Amino acid sequence: MGYKVAVVGAxxxxxxxxxTTLAERNFPADEIIALASARSAGxxxxxxxxxVLTIHDLAKHDFSTTDIALFSAGGDVAKEYAPKAGKAGCVxxxxxSAFRMDPDVPLVVPEVNGDAVGKYGKKNIIANPNCxxxxxxxxxxxxxxxxGVKRVVVSTYQSVSGAGKDGMDELFNQTRAVYVNxxxxxxxxxxxxxxxxxxxxxxxxxxGFTKEEWKMRVETCKILDPDIEVVAQCVRVPVFVGHAEAxxxxxxxxxxxxxxxxxLRNFPGVIVIDxxxxxxxxxxxxxxxxxxxYVSRIRRDPTVKNGLVFWCVSDNLRxxxxxxxxxxxxxxxxxxLKKAA
Ligand code: A2P
Numbered sequence: 509m510g511y512k513v514a515v516v517g518a519x520x521x522x523x524x525x526x527x528t529t530l531a532e533r534n535f536p537a538d539e540i541i542a543l544a545s546a547r548s549a550g551x552x553x554x555x556x557x558x559x560v561l562t563i564h565d566l567a568k569h570d571f572s573t574t575d576i577a578l579f580s581a582g583g584d585v586a587k588e589y590a591p592k593a594g595k596a597g598c599v600x601x602x603x604x605s606a607f608r609m610d611p612d613v614p615l616v617v618p619e620v621n622g623d624a625v626g627k628y629g630k631k632n633i634i635a636n637p638n639c640x641x642x643x644x645x646x647x648x649x650x651x652x653x654x655x656g657v658k659r660v661v662v663s664t665y666q667s668v669s670g671a672g673k674d675g676m677d678e679l680f681n682q683t684r685a686v687y688v689n690x691x692x693x694x695x696x697x698x699x700x701x702x703x704x705x706x707x708x709x710x711x712x713x714x715x716g717f718t719k720e721e722w723k724m725r726v727e728t729c730k731i732l733d734p735d736i737e738v739v740a741q742c743v744r745v746p747v748f749v750g751h752a753e754a755x756x757x758x759x760x761x762x763x764x765x766x767x768x769x770x771x772l773r774n775f776p777g778v779i780v781i782d783x784x785x786x787x788x789x790x791x792x793x794x795x796x797x798x799x800x801x802y803v804s805r806i807r808r809d810p811t812v813k814n815g816l817v818f819w820c821v822s823d824n825l826r827x828x829x830x831x832x833x834x835x836x837x838x839x840x841x842x843x844x845l846k847k848a849a
Contacts (some may be wrong), residue, residue: 510538511635511841513571514574514598516566516589518542518553518580521673522603525830526578531556533834536831536841543569544581576807576840578833579603594632599832599840601634605719608727618835619777620649625839634836638720639828640664640742640751641727646763646827647755648732648821650775651768655814656760659737661723663754666706666709667747667792670824671696697744706744711754718742751790759814765806768816772803777827782806795821799831816833 513530523544530540542553549565550556566585571577571593579586580603590600590607607613614624615635627633637645640662648657668675675696684704685692692700699706709838710719717740723742745752757763773780780798781790789804801822809815822828 510536511575512541512573512663513537513837514541514543514569514571514577516543516561516577517603518561518577519544519548519551519673520580521676521828522580522825523578525825526551526580526833527555527561529830530578530824530833531559531561533838535834535837536586541569541574550713554779566675571598573721574598575771576601576837577844578830578837580829580833590633591631591649597632599628599632599634599845601636601836603636603829603833605638605723606635607631607633607834608637609730610635610721615727616816616836617645617731617841618839619775619833619834620645621731622843625836626844628840628844631681635792636829636833636836636839637727637731638723639670639723639824640666640720640740640753641823642828642832643751643820643824644724644753645731646775646777646822647772648736648757649727651757651759651763651816652732652736652780654761654767654771655763657733657736658760659758660728660739661756664709664720664724664738664740664742664751665705665745665747666720666742667745667749667751667824668697668701669749670709670751670828670837671744674700676748679748683746701744701746701807703746706747707741709742709744713749717722738831747792749796749823749825750794750821751828752792754817755818755820756809758809758812759816760830761814763808763814763816765808765816768818769806772806777801778803780804780806789819792821795823799821799826799828801827 615695792804805819
């Protein structure tokens with residue numbers, strides 16, 4: 509007997525990718541329910557190549573008969589509906605930041621801290637990390653296990669799909685407007701994103717960092733190791749899908765390029781593509797639609813005792829969101845959730 513699975517935010521950029529990922533990975537579901545706002549109810553979304561699902565209104569859904577719900581409808585919706593769903597006995601895997609730092613909610617990247625899924629029971633909620641954090645900890649984990657990562661400096665180059673389908677529309681519309689000399693309209697980003705980069709993602713905090721930068725720090729500590737120091741600069745770039753990161757690490761043990769490459773190559777979900785030649789590295793555009801976290805441009809940092817620099821790229825809608833959420837659901841059913849036959 510399979511599971512009854514709901515996707516909340518099924519019309520959104522991540523929600524659609526969740527449906528695609530569930531279908532691609534043959535998730536053992538007897539029924540998939542597509543939920544969104546009342547505005548979308550009655551419409552349709554694709555599930556896999558052949559099936560089409562009718563969209564239902566989240567506000568009217570009874571979660572007591574749903575086993576697992578993948579939420580990607582933003583923090584406000586999660587805060588209102590995830591606890592209700594959890595109390596009704598449904599396990600929620602939430603992609604928003606609403607519960608990530610809640611001590612009663614595990615924050616999980618299955619390859620890195622899959623055991624933490626077992627702690628879902630207090631609230632029946634499991635949090636999916638921020639997209640930039642997910643790909644970062646995938647690359648850091650094997651390096652940390654072998655060399656002991658002390659400090660991380662990371663600059664991100666984040667695509668507009670991280671801001672949802674409205675962010676993607678804004679890049680498209682502004683790009684078109686530049687070419688046809690129309691006025692530039694902006695609602696999703698603080699400055700023009702077409703032909704530009706914006707060093708500002710999420711709100712400013714008292715110390716001058718943005719919340720996105722804070723998330724990368726605290727989420728890395730929660731998932732990987734509370735003693736790792738992380739400092740981030742997050743930048744939005746005019747790319748539709750795929751986040752890139754320039755990562756500078758300092759380690760406790762001496763680190764060299766070959767040793768780092770070997771442990772990264774052996775880590776599930778990471779692919780090293782690193783040839784010191786034209787095209788010998790991966791770009792965000794090439795990562796779109798792929799599951800892996802790609803690491804390129806691995807080199808020793810000569811300015812510190814034990815240091816390494818690398819470039820890390822992944823599809824933010826996949827490993828950074830939908831794929832990771834589905835992998836959490838897979839870990840949950842394989843190891844922790846027993847369905848009566
Ligand atoms: P809808 O299309 O009905 O507004 P994205 O992150 O790509 O912008 O997508 C956000 C997702 O969250 C969409 O599926 C959107 O549905 C959904 N959503 C937004 N607000 C609500 C709400 N109040 N109730 C249910 N779903 C919501």
